[in-house]
Amino acid sequence: MFDDVTTFQVVVNDEGQHSIWPANRDRPEGWHAEGFTGPRDRCLAHIDDVWTELTPVSARR
Secondary structure: OOOOOOOEEEEEEOOOOEEEEEOOOOOOOOEEEEEEEEOHHHHHHHHHHHOOOOOOHHHHO
């Protein structure tokens, strides 16, 4: 589906959920760029390194 040179961006929604999305495509509604872009594996590592709380906001209430 994606080749090794596709650049991704880390995205976050209002629930605090994080994901990655191809940087050259429009983000789905409700998701905003977190600020980090790079290859898929680097984006996933960034999420693991930076975001310690991955539980959605609604589940923490």
